[in-house]
Amino acid sequence: MTPATTDGAGEKWNLKLYTAGQSPKSLAALDNLKRVCEQHLAGRYSIEVIDLLKNPRLAKDDQIVAIPTLVRKLPEPLRRIVGDLSDTERTLVGLQLTQRK
């Protein structure tokens, strides 16, 4: 299946990253996410970091089972990407910023 890209120029991107404090994968995910956003969404994104070690109940909101998990809230539809986002290609596909090859 080849998803359509959601480039949405000018559209505000609202991203939530669910982390477990400063666990190695959580740190890597935030670092990788920041880099991807700066390269592809500069000036039109916001990242909210949800530390589930502090408040695990918030996992229910987006049905989080593994950490780290990135959730794209806006633009719709909602998308989830599990993992440390080290695979940039997969992250871009998951966010629908590029098409699957």
Added chain:
Amino acid sequence: MEQETFEKELAELRERLEEAEDVRRAITRGEVDAFVIGPGGSGRVLLLANAYQRYRQLVERMSQGAVTSTGEGHILFANQRFSDMLGIPLAQLYTAPLESYVPVGDRARLSTFLMVSARDSRIEVELSRRDGTTIPVRLSLASFADGYASLLITDLRPMQWPNLALDALDSIRRSLEGLNRDLAGDGRARDALRNISDEINGLARMIDEMLDVEGRKPSSA
């Protein structure tokens, strides 16, 4: 209509399958290090490395600020104490450049420190608080691994010294408790440890009383 419903259900199932496959792939590639367990995903977080949980508790309890940043100085993690020092909500600190909380005059030194921190492991700078005031702090490099720097931030205002002393005593007390358990069968060692413990408790009381007399318990900010 039936065909439309069927296609909608099929699309939903395909999406759920893709999500499950995504979780499986991330786990097998070692890209996750924690899980949410419990009914409806509302339970607790299970970390794959238990040792990290203890480290985490220590970081949250200590009176020093703690920050993990990228080599370029972008904040990836900060503890509540660091947030209190700046007077800025924790949520706003993620991904922010550390240098934006340091006066312009200190930024070049901070940048150099982050670049060569393996050699030069501490630096004293001012931190700019949200209310416009600054506080002197010492940044110490706790570790540098995987391209990330873990920094400890010590408030150098004199009123924080008793806090630091109490922290140090608390740390010694915990170590002694561990030793006491390990040496349970050695009476002389236990007596020696008890004496040291008494002296530490005495010192802690003295510091507490000094603070009470001066009427200035250390503030949390």
